[in-house]
Amino acid sequence: MNYALRHACLVALMASAAVAQAAEPATATTAPATQPVLVIHGGAGVVRAGMSAQDERDARAALEQALRAGHRQLAAGKPAIDAVTAAITVLEDAPMFNAGRGAVFTHDGKNELDAAVMDGAGLRAGSVAGVHRVKNPILLARAVMEKSKHVMMVGDGAEAFAKDHDVTLVDPSYFRTEKRWQQLQQALKEEAAGQAHANLETAKHFGTVGAVALDAQGHLAAGTSTGGMTNKRYGRVGDAPIIGAGTYANARCAVSGTGWGEFYIRAVAAHEICARMQYAGQSPREAGEGVINRDIPKAGGDGGAIVLGADGRFALPFNTEGMYRGWIGADGKPHVALFKDDVLAEPGDPKAGG
Template sequence: MLLPAAPALAAEPVLVIHGGAGVIRADLDPAQERDARAALERALRAGHAVLAAGGPALDAVQAAIVVLEDDPSFNAGHGAVFTHDGYNELDAALMDGATLRAGAVAGVRRVKNPIALARAVMERSRHVMLTGAGAEAFAQEVGTELVDPAYFRTERRWKQLQKALRDEAGGQAYVDTPPAQYTGTVGAVALDRAGRLAAGTSTGGMTNKRYGRVGDAPIIGAGTYANAVCAVSGTGWGEFYIRTAAAHDICARVAYLRQPVAAAADAVINAAIPKLGGDGGAIALAADGSIALPFNTDGMHRGWIGADGVPHVAIFADETLPLPAAADAAE
């Protein structure tokens, strides 16, 4: 079955971002909340600058995610969580909806901005996903910035690992009690003036993960997906997003069932995933400019910006986030 064609002209450029579901109000002090909101606004402005200049959705997504990767408020890049063995292992993916090109990396420890390496995999290799040492060797070849692993360490994330290890030693199954471990994954979806869509996601995974665990973020169709009619970035308990092919399922519902993006996203995030025992959230954007930001946790760092350049951000579930005029979606 052929996908519906994208509209000849987009209504207006739109950028939607998230900084992770699973937010617990009691875990954020006022300074952390302030810093997170400020970072979300900076990311929105960075992506909007690309779109306002007539740039492609892919560039806007990457620009926004780089800002979030560089901010320690989120579980990506500089603020990534630690593995059981005390490392930061990073995953990311980027997808161009207009061409279905995609690039992804998983388990990298020295790449400053994993989303930039995912872009390089898409554009400068014959592959879609590279992992671990091989991905870092490719990064050296193409000039993607590498850093000392100590760059990723933050005291907040180190303390989270120590708590997880204490819980584990005391017989508590910390690793099986989300959402605390995955809070902070970042992502972006964008629609540009030419009607092109793109999606990207970046994460440090889950606190105390073992054995080279890889979640949904770098898996095309699970945590990240874009085509001509829909773009999605997920955030949540990755194993369930993989099992439901969550990001692709949302876009398939938009493309084949002609569901509004809000209904499609709700069916997957708030029905299919919880039915299996998972939780989390997502951001979704349709080619008509309508958006959806569903989540089923106490909060999700989220925001969007339209052609007027005014950023709209929210964190907690009880915050009302105004939606674009074109959107028939609801949170």
């Protein structure tokens, strides 16, 4: 073999080896794509009393619609925050939930709406409280996160920001539903009769909505939206829009809470759940149940939460008679439940479809 030919062969072999060597580390270190998952809630405290068969069908249908809306975003490769806001927007538009269209009334006969979102990938967050004309508060919370240097805006200022950033505003009458109005009348009647706390049971039965999601890139996000508590006064704000109390997400965990907000605020419940996962190595179930089923009831509160980890494991703890809840995985099959005795299929169960 002459020199030129030997040289050409050597160059070819070296080039081939270089290509193989360059490709080998990428193949060895590239992890498989994360399986996306979305988990939602429509409030804890659900009771069968006063709920018709049609009410139940409507609630289940709305939960499934929200799950499918969020799943479409994940299936298209969109980030977790897109799935969260898509799902919550559906729940805000459904009058059976205490958020957006179905918000409860304050003592003064108004609707005061709160919402928050958090993107775990960069610890970005946006929050709004005490707004009266924002059709979808979750979208305004996201606008605060993405289009301002602030985290939280309230009242008239938040609505001015909404107008400046093309977030849909509506007449306050949009939020009036007869069911919620009658709940306020009952609460006012009880209050006048000296039963100042009797209305709390009614308020807790129709709670906050929320969502947590894990996208194909392994990023987490959380969001929560609420109308607060029936007959609330003095601009009361609960846990939903408070980052770390009712809403929190980081690289390891995403949480949305629902329940008696004062207790979630004092416990910094959403962050506490994530801290137990991150620093104590607890699973979503261990961390969620530790806070929701032990700490908060011990302090005198109640409610529930949805908890999602970066590995796709999730938990839906609650300590009330029920919680509107559901999840959807990569196969696009929604799973929903309302009452405590509803069996909600978990990933890996044959009935879950994968």
